[in-house]
Amino acid sequence: MTDATIAARWQFAFTIMFHYLFPVLTMGLGVLIAVLKTIELRTANRAYGAAARFWARIFAITFATGVVTGIPMEFQFGTNWARFSRYAGPAVGQTLFMEGVFAFFAESSFLGIFLFGEKRVGPRGHWFAAVMVAFGAVLSGFFIVATNAWMQHPVGYRVAGDRVELTSLWALLTNPYVRWQYPHVVSGSLVTASMVMAGTGAFYLLQRKHEDAGRIFVRVGVIAGAIFSAASLFPTGAFHGEMLTRAQPAKVAAMEGLFKTQAGAPLAIIGMPDRERQELMDPIVVPGLISFLAYGSVDARVTGLNDIPPDLHPPVEIVYYAYHIMVGLGTMFIAITSAALFFLWRRTLFERRGMLWILMLGAPFPYIANEAGWVVAEVGRQPWTVYGLQRVGDASSLNVTAGMTYFTLIGFMGLYLVLGLLYLLLFARIVHQGPVDSLAQGRPE
Amino acid sequence: MSLNTAWFLLLAFMLAGYAVLDGFDLGIGAIHLLLGRDRAERQRLIDTIGPVWNGNEVWLLGVGGALVAAFPTLYAASFSGFYLALMLVLWLLLLRGIGIEFRHQIHHALWEDFWDVVFSIASVLLALLFGVALGNVLRGVPFEANGEFRGTFTVLLNGFSILGGMLGVATLAMHGACWAALKTDGALQARARRFASTLWWVSLALLAAMVAASFLVRPDFTRNFTAHVWPAMIPLLTLAAMAGVRLFIGRDDLRAFLCSSGYVAGILASVAAGLYPILLPAAPGSASPGLDIYNAAAPRSSLFYAFVIYLAGLAIVTAYLVHIYRVWRGKSQPVYHLD
Secondary structure: OOHHHHHHHHHHHHHHHHHOOOHHHHHHHHHHHHHHHHHHHHHHHHHHHHHHHHHHHHHHHHHHHHHHHHHHHHHHHHHHHHHHHHHHHHHHHHHHHHHHHHHHHHHHHHHHHHHHHHHHHHHHHHHHHHHHHHHHHHHHHHHHHHHHHHOOOOEEEEEOOOEEOOOOHHHHOHHHHHHHHHHHHHHHHHHHHHHHHHHHHHHHHHHOOOOOHHHHHHHHHHHHHHHHHHHHHHHHHHHHHHHHHOHHHHHHHHHOOOOOOOOOOOOOEEEEEEEEOOOOEEEEEEHHHHHEEEEEHOOOEEHHHHHHHHHOOOOOHHHHHHHHHHHHHHHHHHHHHHHHHHHHOOHHHHHOOHHHHHHHHHOOOOHHHHHHHHHHHHHHHEEEEEEOEEEOOOOOOOOOOOOHHHHHHHHHHHHHHHHHHHHHHHHHHHHHHHOOHHHHHHOOO | OHHHHHHHHHHHHHHHHHHHHHHHHHHHHHHHHEEEEEEHHOOOOOHHHHHOOOHHHHHHHHHHHHHHHHHHHHHHHHHHHHHHHHHHHHHHHHHHHHHHHHHHOOOHHHHHHHHHHHHHHHHHHHHHHHHHHHHHHHEEOOOOOOOOOOHHHHOHHHHOOHHHHHHHHHHHHHHHHHHHHOOOOOHHHHHHHHHHHHHHHHHHHHHHHHHHHHHHOOOOHHHHHHHOOOOHHHHHHHHHHHHHHHOOOOHHHHHHHHHHHHHHHHHHHHHHHHHHEEEEEEOOOOOOOOOOOOOOOHHHHHHHHHHHHHHHHHHHHHHHHHHHHHOOOOOOOOOOOOO
């Protein structure tokens, strides 16, 4: 791999990981806002309208930051990964294009109406705008995940000369890989939005400020959080993992730190991979669980890294830890949200300060879990850019040097540092101001 | 008509759509500090584009997506070739976007002034860079033997492309002034009309210079116009739209804005008509030929699928556009007053 390719990988990793911090919130938050608007419309309870307006303000700054950090992603395929674009563009171009015409236009057109047009379009029109924003955000996620799924598991193509030719758009959109990857991504996003909402509500309740809004935030956040943290494990996570064992055995072996092919493969709860000795150091394992998860039988044989050529190994440690961080955090989310749901059902949650503290402090962790999940997906695919077809070293641009890329990477780092600080400042400020009760108070004519 | 030609037309249409729509909000940015005399006026100017600028910018993403799907070789060669210029565009788009969206979050004089300046400078530079890009596309780029080129700033910044950049700034500024005249009233509207009127002359002079320079830089540019009748109609319609702007400024702001839209779209359409079937010409002395709608195109299946997506998408996008510009019709209301 040349220096230029390594530089391009650093830049892509940095810009995509920073970017994803924003859509991971907006995809889920859009749906939760639509839920709040629906409750408002059906019950005529103005408190839900105020709650929706509050989250719309958070949505607005998050969406704006997501847009301005997202444009560099679409452009980077061309700037730094020109050989990938030339090779795979006929296939991945379709989904990238579809995201633009079907999702972005819906999202951005109705966002203006949703944020500023409540009085112009009336309650039903405003509800519709909220639904369209959520629809656009979730649909946009589909096309991006479908693009990624094709890179993980190419389908509906044939290789014609020095590039791929798409033989079926339908196959691209119904890729078996995307079937569970996409619900898993959406579920992870909903966990993020739910826990941020519940955490903000807990913050208000603990301070005894904006308590009516705080109770709505905690209630909606905890219910949605419990549903989707469970859904992230089963069915979406479990079935996606099953797909992985069939499609990408090297990734699975790295995720589990499975150095040797074996029947009754154990699942490591903790342990440190040691690549020199080809073993896990100080492991705590559940015997047979990987075999069971992958093949439904505790005795099934699972491929280990020893049966995969060394030049096709992904970086084991990164993939192993990222996977364990994701699963460990996901388990904690299930524990936290189901405990909170239990107290909500017993009607004691709003007085349990210990539980509210946990909800408040838990809010940032879904970001880490989602990022870790994408690290598993992307680093675990190495050394391939398009699995089995194009290696990462053959995908980068030839006419862009490492020096050029490090120059722009440093530029992105500086800009994103400022942008991140400004976002946090504004986020904290909106939370500090709290929800306003009525339309008139929020928006003078 | 072949699929390749259809895609050339669609690409030109999307680029023109982007130039017209994002053009007016870039234009607002370009004259923001001069047209808005105080913080309240600048607030009103940003309010005119607040609900729509993001949707306008999506057209650029649409162009990017269409390029990957239909002309992946052009996308790969041009985005990596224009590497530093494109990165600059990305950073400016970023600064401009947060300039619009973060400005109103805190009501503080220094905060608002800072974002006003960021928004305006980024908009001017973007209009300039888009004009420079158009100039370089007309002029051609130095392709190397492997079909790549390196668009360093020493290559990209030349007399011809800088002229294009100036034309870009003047034209979009005029377009933005027409938008401001349409969406505001009172003293601000009167000033916007005067701005549009003055910028009209600047844009016309630069356009004349640009056309004259084109004959020197690209002597074969007239071949499509002399060979067929209908391509020659495009520059004539562009000039008619330009005359329309003059006619309607101060009398009918909506017609003036529509004419100005026609003028912006017409400039791009004229360039496209002159270049067809070439997408990115090779400058003299290149080691490999330029890219055209055949050697840069995706395989037929991809062109076909993306074409179907395009038609479906166009219907939906048209419905959205009609809807949002109806919701936001009339003089603009304050939108960004949330705290």
